[in-house]
Amino acid sequence: MKTRLFKxxxxxxxxxxxxxxxxxxxxxxxxxxxxxxxxxxxxxDYTTMIDYCGKYAEKAQKYYDIINAQPNDSTAEYxxxxxxxxxxxxxxKYLDTFRNCLAQTDLSKLxxxxxxxxxxxxxxxxxxxxxxxxxxxxxxxxxxMIEDMPDxxxxxxxxxxxxxxxxxVDVNVK
Numbered sequence: 001m002k003t004r005l006f007k008x009x010x011x012x013x014x015x016x017x018x019x020x021x022x023x024x025x026x027x028x029x030x031x032x033x034x035x036x037x038x039x040x041x042x043x044x045d046y047t048t049m050i051d052y053c054g055k056y057a058e059k060a061q062k063y064y065d066i067i068n069a070q071p072n073d074s075t076a077e078y079x080x081x082x083x084x085x086x087x088x089x090x091x092x093k094y095l096d097t098f099r100n101c102l103a104q105t106d107l108s109k110l111x112x113x114x115x116x117x118x119x120x121x122x123x124x125x126x127x128x129x130x131x132x133x134x135x136x137x138x139x140x141x142x143x144x145m146i147e148d149m150p151d152x153x154x155x156x157x158x159x160x161x162x163x164x165x166x167x168x169v170d171v172n173v174k
Contacts, residue, residue: 028052032094035101043111049098050110050117056092057124060085064125099128106131 024044026034031045066081073082089095107115107130121127 025051028094028098032097035097041101041105043114046102046105046110046114047117049102050114050121052092052094053098053102053127054117054121054124056088056095057121057127060088060126061124063088068125102128102130104131 025048026044028048031041031048034041034045063081063085066077067085070078072078107118110118110130118127118130122129
């Protein structure tokens, strides 16, 4: 009886260990190597990228908030926040790689759990949205995309300056 119970417990422990090891997400280094080698990425790889970019975006948001609250880019607060943001950006080795990869990936390839994470992190200005999911937040002034710009039929009488293809920039004049 004790032997059967012991074997049963050992089997359960082994199954739990295998499940825990299988659910582990890869390291940022491993994902960056897969991207560099042009290998197919898994949902776990996207989870690593989303978490990495999300952690950066959470930290960076306080600096974006300070920068965005300034009347111009000449204030001491703006310059301090911009410098701190640049330091934070420079400390993230894989940020550009992961941002570019996510920005070129369709949301449907990420998996349902990762889609939820993207929606949670989308509130942060520094988080890269997957392809077609909104403004390209790498430039904080870009608020949307326009297609097919400039419109070749534009004349002074039509008043139409574009039909698309470009960036809609948010310029708040104070």
